[in-house]
Amino acid sequence: MKVVVSSDRTVRLEERDIPKIKDHYVLIKTKYSAISPGTELSQIETSDGRKVCLGYSAMGEAVQPAVGGRLLSYEFWREAAEIENLYAIKIAPFNRYQTLDVVRAVCASERRGDIALYTGNDDHILLDLLTTFRFTIDGKTVEKRIVGGLLGQWAVWTAKAVELLEEIKKVRTKDAIPAEYLALANELTDANGAVFDAKHRFAGCISGIHEVLRRQGLLKTAVCLSEKEKLSPGQAEEIDRIYEMYPHLNDDEFVKKFLSDD
Numbered sequence: 001m002k003v004v005v006s007s008d009r010t011v012r013l014e015e016r017d018i019p020k021i022k023d024h025y026v027l028i029k030t031k032y033s034a035i036s037p038g039t040e041l042s043q044i045e046t047s048d049g050r051k052v053c054l055g056y057s058a059m060g061e062a063v064q065p066a067v068g069g070r071l072l073s074y075e076f077w078r079e080a081a082e083i084e085n086l087y088a089i090k091i092a093p094f095n096r097y098q099t100l101d102v103v104r105a106v107c108a109s110e111r112r113g114d115i116a117l118y119t120g121n122d123d124h125i126l127l128d129l130l131t132t133f134r135f136t137i138d139g140k141t142v143e144k145r146i147v148g149g150l151l152g153q154w155a156v157w158t159a160k161a162v163e164l165l166e167e168i169k170k171v172r173t174k175d176a177i178p179a180e181y182l183a184l185a186n187e188l189t190d191a192n193g194a195v196f197d198a199k200h201r202f203a204g205c206i207s208g209i210h211e212v213l214r215r216q217g218l219l220k221t222a223v224c225l226s227e228k229e230k231l232s233p234g235q236a237e238e239i240d241r242i243y244e245m246y247p248h249l250n251d252d253e254f255v256k257k258f259l260s261d262d
Helices: 037-045 074-080 096-107 125-130 158-171 179-196 205-216 235-245 252-261
Strands: 002-007 010-015 051-053 058-063 086-092 116-119 132-137 140-145
Touching: 074 086, 074 096, 086 096, 096 116, 096 132, 096 140, 116 125, 125 158, 125 179, 158 252, 179 205, 179 235, 205 235, 205 252
Parallel strands: 058 086, 086 116
Antiparallel strands: 002 010, 002 051, 132 140
16 A cells, blocks of 8 residues: 655655554545645654654544443553554543553653643543653653643633643643642532533533523523433533632633624
8 A cells, every 4th residue: 555654854655565454443445635734744844764654643532431432441542652643642531540541551652752642531621731640661750741631611711721721831840739729620620510510421511511601692592403402400500509609710701802892
């Protein structure tokens, strides 16, 4: 098969053997490919002394079973980390053990410097972003950070999310994390539980997001396309509660100003 390869800042076609299919894998022949010019150019520019297979960069995601994800083992992520075009993984199992499996697997790979990690753990946002993960790999200490988040929680209160991420980038370089951020982490988790409807196994997740956006004036209604997607019993009251308890988490004033300027 033909593969487009960049090496030493030049691009060429190479013939390679068709890979053997492992258990639980499928072999797919690409008919069309979506390509990001910026991504491809950056890969070409950084291909000194190595070969990079071009094509749209891959991204893996560890998703919590409650929303349809599968339980994926350390061994799965250890093999995934060796995929040449894998450059990012979103970690969203809502589980500490499975989160550590992903981070440890990436740290065990020689490609650990090429793979960016993003949290999707809406129940552990701040602590994921504040933590330096440290493992002993082949007798050497390897450290890795989660660089950002791809989070449903930030479908609301996005302006605050941007501010908070910038704060965290500064704070996590220090030797000690201020206790206020540990308290803030729990507040954000509590707020997410109300918006995402954790009490009812996330049944009202989409409606909860819509309800917050409706209250801010960004949506006219919280109604979803599917009649099954609606606020769970008591969820509106839970959103009332977190608004009252944690007013510093919302960006209502930012949205109000944006809507008035518009």
